[in-house]
Amino acid sequence: xxxxxxxxxxxxxxxxxxxxxxxxxxxxxxxxxxxxxxxxxxxxxxxxxxxxxxxxxxxxxxxxxxxxxxxxxxxxxxxxxxxxxxxxxxxxxxxxxxxxxxxxxxxxxxxxxxxxxxxxxxxxxxxxxxxxxxxxxxxxxxxxxxxxxxxxxxxxxxxxxxxxxxxxxxxxxxxxxxxxxxxxxxxxxxxxxxxxxxxxxxxxxxxxxxxxxxxxxxxxxxxxxxxxxxxxxxxxxxxxxxxxxxxxxxxxxxxxxxxxxxxxxxxxxxxxxxxxxxxxxxxxxxxxxxxxxxxxxxxxxxxxxxxxxxxxxxxxxxxxxxxxxxxxxxxxxxxxxxxxxxxxxxxxxxxxxxxxxxxxxxxxxxxxxxxxxxxxxxxxxxxxxxxxxxxxxxxxxxxxxxxxxxxxxxxxxxxxxxxxxxxxxxxxxxxxxxxxxxxxxxxxxxxxxxxxxxxxxxxxxxxxxxxxxxxxxxxxxxxxxxxxxxxxxxxxxxxxxxxxxxxxxxxxxxxxxxxxxxxxxxxxxxxxxxxxxxxxxxxxxxxxxxxxxxxxxxxxxxxxxxxxxxxxxxxxxxxxxxxxxxxxxxxxxxxxxxxxxxxxxxxxxxxxxxxxxxxxxxxxxxxxxxxxxxxxxxx
Amino acid sequence: xxxxxxxxxxxxxxxxxxxxxxxxxxxxxxxxxxxxxxxxxxxxxxxxxxxxxxxxxxxxxxxxxxxxxxxxxxxxxxxxxxxxxxxxxxxxxxxxxxxxxxxxxxxxxxxxxxxxxxxxxxxxxxxxxxxxxxxxxxxxxxxxxxxxxx
Numbered sequence: 001x002x003x004x005x006x007x008x009x010x011x012x013x014x015x016x017x018x019x020x021x022x023x024x025x026x027x028x029x030x031x032x033x034x035x036x037x038x039x040x041x042x043x044x045x046x047x048x049x050x051x052x053x054x055x056x057x058x059x060x061x062x063x064x065x066x067x068x069x070x071x072x073x074x075x076x077x078x079x080x081x082x083x084x085x086x087x088x089x090x091x092x093x094x095x096x097x098x099x100x101x102x103x104x105x106x107x108x109x110x111x112x113x114x115x116x117x118x119x120x121x122x123x124x125x126x127x128x129x130x131x132x133x134x135x136x137x138x139x140x141x142x143x144x145x146x147x148x149x150x151x152x153x154x155x156x157x158x159x160x161x162x163x164x165x166x167x168x169x170x171x172x173x174x175x176x177x178x179x180x181x182x183x184x185x186x187x188x189x190x191x192x193x194x195x196x197x198x199x200x201x202x203x204x205x206x207x208x209x210x211x212x213x214x215x216x217x218x219x220x221x222x223x224x225x226x227x228x229x230x231x232x233x234x235x236x237x238x239x240x241x242x243x244x245x246x247x248x249x250x251x252x253x254x255x256x257x258x259x260x261x262x263x264x265x266x267x268x269x270x271x272x273x274x275x276x277x278x279x280x281x282x283x284x285x286x287x288x289x290x291x292x293x294x295x296x297x298x299x300x301x302x303x304x305x306x307x308x309x310x311x312x313x314x315x316x317x318x319x320x321x322x323x324x325x326x327x328x329x330x331x332x333x334x335x336x337x338x339x340x341x342x343x344x345x346x347x348x349x350x351x352x353x354x355x356x357x358x359x360x361x362x363x364x365x366x367x368x369x370x371x372x373x374x375x376x377x378x379x380x381x382x383x384x385x386x387x388x389x390x391x392x393x394x395x396x397x398x399x400x401x402x403x404x405x406x407x408x409x410x411x412x413x414x415x416x417x418x419x420x421x422x423x424x425x426x427x428x429x430x431x432x433x434x435x436x437x438x439x440x441x442x443x444x445x446x447x448x449x450x451x452x453x454x455x456x457x458x459x460x461x462x463x464x465x466x467x468x469x470x471x472x473x474x475x476x477x478x479x480x481x482x483x484x485x486x487x488x489x490x491x492x493x494x495x496x497x498x499x500x501x502x503x504x505x506x507x508x509x510x511x512x513x514x515x516x517x518x519x520x521x522x523x524x525x526x527x528x529x530x531x532x533x534x535x536x537x538x539x540x541x542x543x544x545x546x547x548x549x550x551x552x553x554x555x556x557x558x559x560x561x562x563x564x565x566x567x568x569x570x571x572x573x574x575x576x577x578x579x580x581x582x583x584x585x586x587x588x589x590x591x592x593x594x595x596x597x598x599x600x601x602x603x604x605x606x607x608x609x610x611x612x613x614x615x616x617x618x619x620x621x622x623x624x625x626x627x628x629x630x631x632x633x634x635x
Numbered sequence: 636x637x638x639x640x641x642x643x644x645x646x647x648x649x650x651x652x653x654x655x656x657x658x659x660x661x662x663x664x665x666x667x668x669x670x671x672x673x674x675x676x677x678x679x680x681x682x683x684x685x686x687x688x689x690x691x692x693x694x695x696x697x698x699x700x701x702x703x704x705x706x707x708x709x710x711x712x713x714x715x716x717x718x719x720x721x722x723x724x725x726x727x728x729x730x731x732x733x734x735x736x737x738x739x740x741x742x743x744x745x746x747x748x749x750x751x752x753x754x755x756x757x758x759x760x761x762x763x764x765x766x767x768x769x770x771x772x773x774x775x776x777x778x779x780x781x782x783x784x785x
Binding site: 034035037038039072073217218219220221222223226257258259260261296297298299300301302313314315316317318319375377378379383384385415418449451453457462465466469472473475556577579580599601602603606607 | 651652653654655656657659660687690691694695696697698712713714715716717718719720722723726727730731750751752753754755756757758759761766768769770773774775778
């Protein structure tokens with residue numbers, strides 16, 4: 001690859017790449033993001049290659065693996081260009097039909113299109129699918145246009161023009177001014193204005209400064225950083241270099257979770273490609289600006305997502321947080337000024353410079369500008385990544401984009417902000433989603449996890465789940481966090497196993513107050529899931545404590561499975577599949593569950609044919625006695 | 636234990652003490668665990684006290700100071716997986732393998748671990764066996780997946 005030594009040479013290279021692209025040439029794009037790969041995308045890509053070769057179409061048709069377009073639940077997703085036909089849930093066995101019908105005969109394979117569950121209408125293009133139609137995908141839409149491993153693809157859509165612009169047309173102060181004008185707030189958790197960190201770092205007298213990408217994404221239930229860094233790694237790298245220029249840093253780090261091997265692979269590849277082309281290294285694009293960057297893999301510690309802990313980990317030590325009397329922007333890695341922003345924030349930087357702060361502020365609310373990517377998951381029809389302008393209501397996200405709750409179940413709550421956030425009830429669904437409104441509601445934006453829960457989710461168990469998670473992840477350095485969380489977990493566990501007692505709710509509130517005195521944000525915000533569930537779902541806590549009943553029929557120790565003798569048809573499904581061999585049955589013999597052996601895994605309920613519906617889950621009531629042996633025969 | 640290979644890994648990171656975590660990750664990816672001899676060598680070469688190495692090796696979840704099984708089973712316990720039945724998946728994995736989370740069986744066939752999030756939240760619950768993801772996995776499907784492991 002030729003090193004590009006001036007903006008003119010970059011533009012020449014871009015023109016050359018674009019001139020070699022024939023927009024009329026068929027192209028098969030398959031999402032090669034982690035979600036689709038988990039659903040078999042690699043096998044689909046391989047099948048396309050084989051099939052095209054069989055038809056002698058290898059040179060006539062392009063195939064590429066792209067980044068994640070978001071609709072993971074319907075993956076693998078295949079797009080056929082130039083028509084823009086969108087096929088969902090494609091399997092390798094569908095490939096011959098796609099090649100013969102769509103590629104050769106220009107016909108559509110109807111059964112692979114999105115079908116509206118309410119109307120039965122099929123959507124030909126991605127933009128016709130309600131999941132996509134109701135979004136504003138400023139950042140995510142790029143993923144679909146790129147082979148995530150191809151730098152040429154990134155250059156073809158204007159990649160590195162923002163970097164060229166700042167290096168040759170803007171001073172660092174101009175860049176800072178543009179970011180300030182955009183009011184970009186950090187997408188990783190707290191929503192701290194990016195420019196303030198940048199300015200603080202820039203003004204620090206120390207000449208050695210660092211810029212860092214936080215791609216640790218330890219929040220369970222959030223995966224937008226993964227999708228961005230896997231799908232469009234150059235946009236993150238470009239944003240980072242722009243940030244480095246603005247603050248005067250010449251060295252950067254990308255801290256990526258080792259649990260994301262594809263993200264590690266793609267960002268390393270992007271850095272190599274960028275170095276070869278001259279966007280990283282000495283004298284970038286002939287501007288005289290030098291910048292190098294190194295990838296540091298995380299080793300599986302949630303607390304390392306916290307800025308001071310992450311910086312400690314970068315130094316090769318155990319990632320424990322420290323008090324931030326002096327901000328990390330002034331004293332960070334090896335005590336030098338260090339600007340840390342998360343993946344999505346850096347991706348926004350590239351867009352703000354390319355399209356301008358005014359364009360950016362045309363989306364969102366006054367206090368929370370731009371768009372935000374959410375990971376819309378849990379008990380929701382359309383799961384995946386969604387990008388919407390800040391200020392859109394939760395209801396719109398859940399119903400218009402998410403398609404509501406599946407299986408005719410009732411919505412119960414949406415959890416936002418990960419372990420530091422909280423659960424928002426149905427009564428607050430019209431809440432506009434932005435940094436400040438979520439905080440007011442007792443939750444937070446966090447990195448954008450949005451976990452939808454239906455009537456089957458126990459809110460006490462959810463609080464216990466988060467506290468259990470935080471107990472595992474607390475670094476243990478300071479007492480309020482270490483001990484406070486442990487005690488809260490003991491109380492919550494007691495409640496969820498049916499041993500709760502009067503005063504436990506008040507005790508939790510008291511413990512929450514003392515845990516909030518912890519050193520870092522992890523400990524300070526740890527009580528949020530508990531407090532928000534007590535605030536909005538106190539009745540569930542009371543049912544567990546007073547009636548020894550889990551209203552959601554979820555807490556394992558408080559439920560039992562029972563086969564209704566009137567409904568059991570002795571089909572044997574539950575008998576055959578019970579992993580604990582707890583079911584007694586036989587031909588024309590009503591099945592019964594041995595409660596002593598039952599592990600409450602729920603397989604019997606899952607496999608009992610819906611036309612029989614014989615298995616019941618119960619809580620807060622005694623399990624009916626088994627049918628006597630002499631009455632078990634079905635006539 | 637091939638000490639020269641450990642040296643190569645250390646050299647790849649320029650023998651810098653600040654790369655300690657990255658060096659341990661590389662050793663772990665080759666051996667599946669961190670043998671004591673390897674740690675001693677890292678200690679000697681980087682001039683880092685063994686106490687600091689042990690602190691790191693026990694602080695970060697990625698590291699194991701005991702040998703792991705030939706087949707690594709990870710059950711995702713992320714929130715999205717949790718609300719869609721991750722605990723049931725874990726219970727079933729433990730029943731089928733006879734191995735508890737964080738443990739390895741005596742013939743080194745299976746190691747079972749929980750992971751706080753695999754980043755495949757839309758497909759929850761997710762089980763990962765030897766790097767291959769199994770999304771939307773039902774407890775009734777687990778035995779057949781694990782029984783295919785030799």
